[in-house]
Amino acid sequence: MAEEKNRGLTRREFIRIVGAGGAGLVVGGVAGSRLFPQKAKAGVPSKWDQEAEVVVIGSGFAGLAAAIEARDAGADVVILEKMPHPGGNSAINGGQYAAWTSRIRKKLNLPEDSPEIMLQDMMEAGANLNWKELAQKVAEESADGIEWLIDMGVQFMDTVIQAGGHSRPRTHQTVNMSGGDIVKAQLNAVKDRGIPLLTEHKVVQIFRESPNEGRVLGVEVDHKGEKIFLKAKKGIVLAAGGFSRNVDLRMKYVPFLTSEIPSTNHPGATGEVMLLAMEIGASTTQLDWIQLYPFADPKTGVLDKVAVVPFTAPAYCIYVDKNGKRFVNELANRKVCADAQIFGLGEKPSWTVFDNSSIEKFTSRKIVDKGVADGRVLKAETLEELAQKAGFDPAGIKETVERYNRMVEKGVDEDFGKPSMKAKIQEPPFYAIPQWPSVHHTMGGLQITKEAQVLDLQGKVIPGLYAAGEITGGVHGAVRLGSVAIPDCIVFGRTAGRNVVEAESL
Secondary structure, three states, X not given: OHXXXXXXXXXXXXXXXXXXXXXXXXXXXXXXXXXXXXXXXXXXXOOOOEEEEEEEEOOOHHHHHHHHHHHHOOOOEEEEOOXXXXXXXXXXXXXXXXXXXXXXXXXXXXOOOOHHHHHHXXXXXXXXXXXXXXXXXXXXXXXXXXXXXXXXXXXXXXXXXXOOOOOOOOEEEEOOOOOHHHHHHHHHHHHHOOOOEEEOOEEEEEEEEEOOEEEEEEEEEEEOOEEEEEXXXXXXXXXXXXXXXXHHHHHHHOOOOOOOOOEOOOOOOOOHHHHHHHHOOEOEEOOOOEEEEEEEOOOOOOOOHHHHHHHHOOOOOEEEOOOOXXXXXXXXXXXXXXXXXXXXXXXXXXXXXXXOOOHHHHOOHHHHHHHHHHOOOEXXXXXXXXXXXXXXXXXXXXXXXXXXXXXXXXXXXXXXXXXXXXXXXXXXXXXXXEEEEEEEEEOOEEOEOOOOEEEEOOOOEEEEEEEOHHHEOOOOOOOOOOOOHHHHHHHHHHHXXXXXXXXXXO
């Protein structure tokens, strides 16, 4: 018995746990990792090792939301996760949630917002390439989604900021500036409901009644070299994320995104579940739209807590180049800011510069102070000293800040048209954060309906197959607005979870 436990979750244990509905979170062994899955060769298994009504693939925001909703609707659910720990990219996400209203926003004296205005911002950023009914659903249901999370125990700061590309303040920030705040609450909800969550269980094949016809039947799971055939009596929810870490796949659609450009994503963001769905006839859309996060750590490409600050601070800061000069509207969307660096400057890093006066308006002083202690944030009593520490031109930054402060007084950005300049940069100490773009989000993916149903190449619904989150495409068009990823995941994850239980059981 001890030997069996040391191997991780055995087939017998898997069967016992799933068959019993699960008693809590379950972890297993390690499955191999392939950049691309092998072409499926096996037919539908003659015998299934076990069955569950709903199989959820992926344990980030979308997958956990789907599992919770499906379980609350009375279904028997199991979550499969290929990595050693649950959460995926969601656990290292910056923790920003855009919602047009919330109990937090209602306490603040902020400009009026609406689902229509939020949708307009999403469509404008997306170059009107968004599938409008999908974007509209996210905008409309974002408010209900954040209330659902707050009721679940997620804590947000008592401030709402206007982030780049948004025309209104609607971005809510978790207290620890991490998506882990949300994942933790979701995992607690999963545990409370007794939903089995099997880590290091990699899906290697999705079965359909025939290769490109009929409903989905189940999956083959690779658990440390051991095959497990799991039948999905009602359906499957695909929530395995995007492919930002799959260099070959991203270069197929955007050739300049070579291995020299890092990614903010976790190592498991390789997109093989999307490819498996394509093998059974699923349609994709807009795979060539890949977003770079403009403000990652230039040395590592990581989106750490410090790297969130340039995104939340644009109304209170400036972005400058090596000459100490501004080069972009700081409130522009992420593509504009990233392109201005890669194609405009061409030489890393650039810097976010701000002063002491407004830190609490866009982040916590604790994060800034820790960044200074760690060397990620530079701090100085004068702009000239800051320039010397950072490596940009002292005379240039002094001239830039003086001009910027005059424009703040006028209320008009005569250089780049930034619509909101909340404060001058004049109170020491002054701060600078180095930054550079890193591959962050794949806007394209599986084509779905507004009910989260996956479509085939003929535009027909694949019975029993649902998808949510970054594995899907069409919500964001050409550019995803920052802080809209989480509502996308929550809205469609919940939708998928509610709808999959309505399917007729096999």
